[in-house]
Amino acid sequence: MRKKLNYKRMEGLQGYVFILPWIVGFIAFTAGPLIFSFAASFTNYNITSQMDFIGFKNYENLFTADNLFWTSLYNTLYYVLFSIPLTTAGAIFLSALLNQDVPGIRFFRTIYYLPAVLSGVGVYLLWMQLLDPGTGLVNTALGWFGIPGPNWLFDPDWTKPALIFMKMWSVGGGMLLYLASMQGVSKSLYEAAKIDGASSWQQFRFITIPMITPVIFFDIVTSLIGGFQIFQEAYVMSNGEGGPVNSMLFYNLYMWKKAFESFDMGYAMAMSWILFIIVFLITIINLKLAPRWVHYEGEER
Amino acid sequence: MFRKKLMPLFFVLLLILSGCAGFKTGDSKSADSGDKVVIDFWSFWGSEIRRPVIDKIVADFNESQDKIEVKHTFVPWGDIWTKELAAIAAKNPPDVVINDINATALRGQKNQAMNLSRFLEKDDISDRFYEELWNATLYEGDSYGIPFNTDTRILFYNKTAFKEAGLDPEKPPATWEELWEYAEKLDVKNGDTYDRIGFYPLWGVNSDVWMLNSDGKNFFDEDGVPIIDTEANRETLEWVMDWHEKYGANTINSYKSQIDSQQGNPFFNGKLAMYVNTPTFYTQIRDYAPDLDFGVAMLPEREPGSGNTSWGGGFVAEIPQGSKHPEEAWEFIKHLTDVEAQEYWAVKNFDNVANIKAAENAAKNSEMPDKDKVVYQMAIDNMENTLLTPVPVHAPDFMNLVNPELDSILLGKKSIEQGLKDAQQSLEKLIEKSK
Numbered sequence: 001m002r003k004k005l006n007y008k009r010m011e012g013l014q015g016y017v018f019i020l021p022w023i024v025g026f027i028a029f030t031a032g033p034l035i036f037s038f039a040a041s042f043t044n045y046n047i048t049s050q051m052d053f054i055g056f057k058n059y060e061n062l063f064t065a066d067n068l069f070w071t072s073l074y075n076t077l078y079y080v081l082f083s084i085p086l087t088t089a090g091a092i093f094l095s096a097l098l099n100q101d102v103p104g105i106r107f108f109r110t111i112y113y114l115p116a117v118l119s120g121v122g123v124y125l126l127w128m129q130l131l132d133p134g135t136g137l138v139n140t141a142l143g144w145f146g147i148p149g150p151n152w153l154f155d156p157d158w159t160k161p162a163l164i165f166m167k168m169w170s171v172g173g174g175m176l177l178y179l180a181s182m183q184g185v186s187k188s189l190y191e192a193a194k195i196d197g198a199s200s201w202q203q204f205r206f207i208t209i210p211m212i213t214p215v216i217f218f219d220i221v222t223s224l225i226g227g228f229q230i231f232q233e234a235y236v237m238s239n240g241e242g243g244p245v246n247s248m249l250f251y252n253l254y255m256w257k258k259a260f261e262s263f264d265m266g267y268a269m270a271m272s273w274i275l276f277i278i279v280f281l282i283t284i285i286n287l288k289l290a291p292r293w294v295h296y297e298g299e300e301r
Numbered sequence: 302m303f304r305k306k307l308m309p310l311f312f313v314l315l316l317i318l319s320g321c322a323g324f325k326t327g328d329s330k331s332a333d334s335g336d337k338v339v340i341d342f343w344s345f346w347g348s349e350i351r352r353p354v355i356d357k358i359v360a361d362f363n364e365s366q367d368k369i370e371v372k373h374t375f376v377p378w379g380d381i382w383t384k385e386l387a388a389i390a391a392k393n394p395p396d397v398v399i400n401d402i403n404a405t406a407l408r409g410q411k412n413q414a415m416n417l418s419r420f421l422e423k424d425d426i427s428d429r430f431y432e433e434l435w436n437a438t439l440y441e442g443d444s445y446g447i448p449f450n451t452d453t454r455i456l457f458y459n460k461t462a463f464k465e466a467g468l469d470p471e472k473p474p475a476t477w478e479e480l481w482e483y484a485e486k487l488d489v490k491n492g493d494t495y496d497r498i499g500f501y502p503l504w505g506v507n508s509d510v511w512m513l514n515s516d517g518k519n520f521f522d523e524d525g526v527p528i529i530d531t532e533a534n535r536e537t538l539e540w541v542m543d544w545h546e547k548y549g550a551n552t553i554n555s556y557k558s559q560i561d562s563q564q565g566n567p568f569f570n571g572k573l574a575m576y577v578n579t580p581t582f583y584t585q586i587r588d589y590a591p592d593l594d595f596g597v598a599m600l601p602e603r604e605p606g607s608g609n610t611s612w613g614g615g616f617v618a619e620i621p622q623g624s625k626h627p628e629e630a631w632e633f634i635k636h637l638t639d640v641e642a643q644e645y646w647a648v649k650n651f652d653n654v655a656n657i658k659a660a661e662n663a664a665k666n667s668e669m670p671d672k673d674k675v676v677y678q679m680a681i682d683n684m685e686n687t688l689l690t691p692v693p694v695h696a697p698d699f700m701n702l703v704n705p706e707l708d709s710i711l712l713g714k715k716s717i718e719q720g721l722k723d724a725q726q727s728l729e730k731l732i733e734k735s736k
Contacts, residue, residue, distance in 0.1 A: 047390045048622060049412030065734050067727070068701060134555030135562075151554060156712070244712065245705040260383050262698045263411050 041269035058270035072254035080227040091174030116173035124236040156247035181215040337370040340396035347375040394621035396630040402615040409445030415620040446617030448655030453613040453687040462574040473598035487574040500575040517610040530725035580680035597679040613687040702727040
């Protein structure tokens with residue numbers, strides 16, 4: 001009896017030892033700053049010279065006196081609302097295509113996955129050239145079909161679509177997940193459906209899609225969270241300015257500008273908590289809705 | 302079996318690696334060579350042109366005395382000031398940092414940069430520099446950074462094109478009206494497109510530079526009251542819009558992208574006859590179009606007598622708050638901004654320096670070819686007309702509110718009157734909120 005308890009304890013202890021780096025990291029680098037930023041969001045903290053308690057003034061100013069806060073929130077919501085469904089559908093569509101058994105499929109899979117490997121500033125600079133209204137490849141290609149291309153990054157109505165368009169280019173990352181999950185779908189299901197005379201669309205709609213819903217769910221949750229945090233794209237592609245008529249002033253970019261250009265750190269921290277609450281609520285809603293449409297294999301419905 | 306043996310090895314390796322990293326950072330901080338005081342100097346000058354120049358200036362200083370050793374650290378442009386801020390917050394900042402001149406007062410107010418008055422009382426070096434630059438470093442009368450380099454905006458024009466159009470190549474346009482007339486003559490239209498464009502004011506600079514040029518007034522008056530909705534600014538934007546209509550958005554966009562591509566700048570191959578930029582743009586002409594016959598001039602006046610006001614910026618050397626060796630840092634800053642180092646920087650980099658004597662020496666320096674001297678002399682002469690636009694401490698991010706209004710006007714989404722009125726109102730609101 002005693003020995004068993006010891007063994008269990010030992011095992012527990014070992015477990016903690018193994019995750020110790022993470023625990024230390026979490027407390028020191030995540031939880032600590034988190035608590036600090038919450039407390040400092042009620043102050044006029046500017047890092048170097050002041051930290052006085054000012055109550056809810058930051059939050060009050062944000063909601064009542066700051067038009068740019070609403071602009072940045074609108075821009076971010078616009079981006080999330082369009083980019084998440086489009087990239088998710090795009091990734092599923094692409095993986096369905098790449099799930100076919102045709103010669104050279106490995107080659108295509110590699111090609112479509114490549115953009116996901118190339119990420120960061122280099123890609124944004126590349127796209128700035130591609131999207132150039134006068135000499136860019138995108139408008140040149142549109143010109144072949146007689147379509148006069150828009151001014152993309154110079155026209156406030158087209159900056160966000162341009163970013164979403166760019167995101168579509170790198171759906172390869174999500175594609176990989178879907179492809180893996182599609183290959184895990186049992187062949188017998190398709191065989192049975194075929195015998196019953198199901199068309200390929202029906203097979204896709206009623207077998208493939210339901211079977212990969214756990215991955216869709218995972219993808220939507222993580223890319224929603226990521227979508228709200230869009231920063232780099234806007235920072236690089238608008239030279240940190242926020243683009244024409246502030247059309248690329250996303251939430252995090254505005255927050256960064258408040259923190260590191262105006263040194264209004266308390267204000268920026270208040271902003272980050274509002275974003276945290278928004279993302280938190282959306283994730284909760286997602287989790288609540290999940291049982292309605294996500295199927296796990298072998299689960300009763 | 303095999304895996305069991307490998308795991309501990311893996312962990313040991315990890316430990317060694319992490320140990321290495323820790324050792325390295327610890328080492329670089331506490332390195333002390335003998336009795337010398339080591340001070341850490343941060344700049345963003347890492348390019349193959351600038352790095353050797355600043356390294357030489359640092360080496361000269363280190364050799365000139367035996368008490369202080371300066372260690373130069375290159376921190377990339379995108380990181381340097383956020384890293385500096387983090388280092389100040391962590392109470393372990395570098396001792397000298399190169400920072401933006403226009404926000405010096407703001408950093409003084411926020412207690413990020415050290416008040417330099419106590420050093421200046423002992424040796425006042427303020428008269429080394431252009432007054433406009435020096436004034437930009439002041440917050441409530443005290444200086445928080447010492448000007449290092451600067452820039453201005455001048456007009457480059459193609460002399461060959463002038464001759465072709467029947468204009469006197471030694472007589473650049475002096476007023477906005479002349480600029481327009483000259484451009485009309487220089488334009489070469491070919492069907493719907495242009496073989497040569499005379500001038501477009503928003504390539505190279507933004508409309509705020511022209512608003513500054515029109516009446517010599519910034520967006521804020523001496524008391525920090527916003528004055529953007531003015532008659533002069535309205536007229537300026539009308540003038541800009543005239544140019545915009547003259548050439549049309551398509552031509553403007555396609556030229557703009559060529560200008561952005563640097564090598565393809567239409568000024569190099571004569572497709573653009575007049576162009577406003579900083580004097581250092583000359584180094585690009587030197588590299589990409591060495592045979593171009595061009596001249597330089599001050600920005601034209603809005604009307605005779607309104608002034609050739611131009612716009613400039615620059616960088617200062619400052620001592621971050623919490624530096625452990627401010628005295629030694631000050632000695633180094635004095636060296637950095639003294640005639641010798643500044644002249645060396647000016648000649649090697651073809652860059653405008655803040656030290657007046659050094660700038661004038663550089664324009665006569667035998668190492669500088671004659672062509673370079675002409676442009677450099679113009680840059681110096683133009684300093685008289687050059688205004689800086691230090692950010693107001695109560696509204697450092699005001700351009701976030703002004704830019705979208707100016708964008709809307711240029712895109713035709715708002716009338717000039719409405720745009721300026723809205724900009725004025727939102728600035729007033731911003732000032733009120735932050736007070």
